[in-house]
Amino acid sequence: MKNNNVTIHDISKALGIDSSTVSRALNNSDRVSKKTKEKIVNKAAELGYQRNSLASKLRTNRTNTIGVIVPRISKHFFSSVIAGIEETAFQAGFDVIICQSLESIDREKKLVETLYSNRVDGILISISMETSNFDHLTNYKNKGFPLIFFDRPCNVSENTNVIIDDVKAGFDATAHLIERGCKNIVHFSGPQNLELYRNRKKGYTKALNTYGIAFSEHLVIESQLMQQDGILAAKQLLKLPKVDGVFSANDTAAISAIQYLKTKGVHIPKDIAFVGFSNEPISAIIEPSLSTINQPDFEMGKVASTLLFEQIKNKTDASENQTKILMPSLIIRNSSKF
Amino acid sequence: MKNNNVTIHDISKALGIDSSTVSRALNNSDRVSKKTKEKIVNKAAELGYQRNSLASKLRTNRTNTIGVIVPRISKHFFSSVIAGIEETAFQAGFDVIICQSLESIDREKKLVETLYSNRVDGILISISMETSNFDHLTNYKNKGFPLIFFDRPCNVSENTNVIIDDVKAGFDATAHLIERGCKNIVHFSGPQNLELYRNRKKGYTKALNTYGIAFSEHLVIESQLMQQDGILAAKQLLKLPKVDGVFSANDTAAISAIQYLKTKGVHIPKDIAFVGFSNEPISAIIEPSLSTINQPDFEMGKVASTLLFEQIKNKTDASENQTKILMPSLIIRNSSKF
DNA sequence: TTCAAAAATACAATCGATTGTATTTTTATT
DNA sequence: AATAAAAATACAATCGATTGTATTTTTGAA
Numbered sequence A, B: 001m002k003n004n005n006v007t008i009h010d011i012s013k014a015l016g017i018d019s020s021t022v023s024r025a026l027n028n029s030d031r032v033s034k035k036t037k038e039k040i041v042n043k044a045a046e047l048g049y050q051r052n053s054l055a056s057k058l059r060t061n062r063t064n065t066i067g068v069i070v071p072r073i074s075k076h077f078f079s080s081v082i083a084g085i086e087e088t089a090f091q092a093g094f095d096v097i098i099c100q101s102l103e104s105i106d107r108e109k110k111l112v113e114t115l116y117s118n119r120v121d122g123i124l125i126s127i128s129m130e131t132s133n134f135d136h137l138t139n140y141k142n143k144g145f146p147l148i149f150f151d152r153p154c155n156v157s158e159n160t161n162v163i164i165d166d167v168k169a170g171f172d173a174t175a176h177l178i179e180r181g182c183k184n185i186v187h188f189s190g191p192q193n194l195e196l197y198r199n200r201k202k203g204y205t206k207a208l209n210t211y212g213i214a215f216s217e218h219l220v221i222e223s224q225l226m227q228q229d230g231i232l233a234a235k236q237l238l239k240l241p242k243v244d245g246v247f248s249a250n251d252t253a254a255i256s257a258i259q260y261l262k263t264k265g266v267h268i269p270k271d272i273a274f275v276g277f278s279n280e281p282i283s284a285i286i287e288p289s290l291s292t293i294n295q296p297d298f299e300m301g302k303v304a305s306t307l308l309f310e311q312i313k314n315k316t317d318a319s320e321n322q323t324k325i326l327m328p329s330l331i332i333r334n335s336s337k338f
Numbered sequence C: 001t002t003c004a005a006a007a008a009t010a011c012a013a014t015c016g017a018t019t020g021t022a023t024t025t026t027t028a029t030t
Numbered sequence D: 001a002a003t004a005a006a007a008a009t010a011c012a013a014t015c016g017a018t019t020g021t022a023t024t025t026t027t028g029a030a
Helices: A010-013 A019-026 A034-047 A053-060 A075-093 A105-117 A135-143 A166-179 A195-209 A227-239 A251-263 A281-285 A295-315 B008-015 B017-027 B036-049 B052-060 B076-092 B105-117 B134-145 B166-179 B195-210 B227-239 B251-265 B281-285 B295-313
Strands: A065-070 A095-100 A122-125 A145-151 A160-164 A183-187 A220-222 A245-248 A274-276 A292-294 A321-325 A330-331 B064-072 B095-100 B122-125 B145-152 B160-164 B185-188 B220-222 B245-248 B273-275 B292-294 B323-327 B327-330
Touching: A010 A034, A019 A034, A019 A053, A053 A183, A053 B195, A065 A105, A065 A295, A075 A095, A075 A295, A095 A105, A095 B251, A105 A122, A105 A135, A122 A295, A160 A295, A166 A183, A166 A195, A166 A245, A166 A274, A166 A292, A183 A195, A183 A227, A195 B134, A220 A227, A227 A245, A227 A251, A227 A274, A227 A321, A227 B122, A227 B185, A245 A251, A281 B122, A281 B281, A295 A321, A295 B227, A321 B292, A330 B245, B008 B017, B008 B036, B017 B036, B052 B292, B064 B076, B064 B105, B064 B295, B076 B095, B076 B295, B105 B134, B105 B323, B122 B295, B145 B295, B160 B166, B160 B185, B166 B185, B166 B195, B166 B245, B166 B273, B166 B292, B166 B327, B185 B195, B185 B227, B185 B251, B220 B227, B245 B251, B251 B273, B251 B281, B295 B323
Parallel strands: A065 A095, A065 A122, A122 A145, A145 A160, A160 A321, A183 A220, A183 A245, A245 A274, B064 B095, B064 B122, B122 B145, B145 B160, B160 B323, B185 B220, B185 B245, B245 B273
Antiparallel strands: A292 A330, B292 B327
């Protein structure tokens, strides 16, 4: 494509009107008369003019764009959060650039750099599973760059985090299994550098304590909670004595474990009851349907982006960091019914 | 955030070296001596310099960025295509901006404009279900802007399309049902402005013809193929006499229809056999597992982006339009077994 | 040591839009 | 008709990086 892009200077020349006036006209400034505006707008349409945002952004030092980094867009939870973000952004007149780290710290670093060098006005991020050092993020944050963590918080320094109450969720899930009669409850846990998984585990142990059940580290199976991990966990679980309940820190692992156990003749929930985490759409459909924790995903997107836009506006103020905690809810389905 | 961004001019001043040399040094040009390069690179690191891509892109008129517009990132098919695109793009040194139209033509138009005004080097798009007029796309295409359609092609003018052989897929799916013994096969079809759905339907009718079964328009139920539509279609289907097979143009509608029918005591596949389309991950897990058409999604992303990069490179040549057709494959699962 | 060639660096224009200031034109008041 | 105020428009600098050309410095061969 030859560079036949039309600029305001082309319009300027075509009409014999200064480019500054053209610019003002196209931005509907009231410093330009109605008549001239009309002429300019018409000529712009005629020539097929399209603003060069790069130039505009460079000059104004404002991009009206935010970046969002999630581990994986195909995860229902994240795409719902993104939906919430996009809705808020649309109302605020902001564009959104969606990126996925694929759980890789290297990709994450590169994405942050790219977004920053494109001068997005702020970033919303849910860190990768590999991220345990936060320098590539706090460096920007400390410069005063608007940066907000959601779902997977960062507490190594002062930050704004939007999370759900994972301890409560873990407690509720486990308590439900106990009240249902489970005595030997296994916990599928995730990478411990993520506070979120630490908290779900905390909730699990807290519930055991509350109900006077001894906690045993043997009953905690840690993995990345991918599909394959669920199968491995199920195999491991079968070697443990009289397990009758599982609280999995995500649905994916729970589902693959259930599938595997079914092939081994284990009856869910009679032999082993299951509670997952995330309320993936599939969880309502499989058999047995999976009890799980519902997270206010869409709301999380709205809350996080609203906070971000506040930070972007209050450029001058040292924005106060705050942690917003949203409430999860337990959905009881067949995988844990009597 | 005050604008304390470090520029090459800051480095220039700090070292008493002209900014052009600084720029060249940071781009590792061999017009700068090794010694000076080192000084500059060190100072850049010290000051926390980060290139302003906006300025760079404006000057060079090259963004090394492509845009991708899909209807919905949460759809497994699209996120897999995106994965393929990102892999190719990464190798080519390009950034990818992911956008979702949410099946809305208005959003789609706005996204194309935004991407263009940000001067992406090209766009890959799978159009929305609402899109039946293509002016907002062909306008750019005709200017010589690299634009490629995937999965949902555009044949109103000369374009590059990357698609799968939907006719064959529809044929295979239907033929399989017939060979299995089905005589009254319903087809869940999608919006007819999308060629893809027209083609799947074509394949369906072609198979009926081939096997000497009369085609009846009554047996085609058209909708947006969303979850809710599947239930409505199932209800409608129950009113038809002796339906014994369904070929659904996507998995989503098939799955919700199956769920509904099961509650009505219909046995799948004994009473009604099902074949879906897309091979969503859920399809392997539900009960009965859903026979479906597997699309080479990741490959489609690679092929489409490879073609796009070729077009971007051959700026001058009038790039030849071409249609690439990828081959789908039928996966037979329990929903259509004997 | 001298000087041409090569290497390194500096100068200055440029990408396209925006914006503060200056100038011209119009309007309205006397 | 004169003139001050207001409205409309023009001028010119700027955002930050890049790049063709010019200038200075270094190198090495005679």
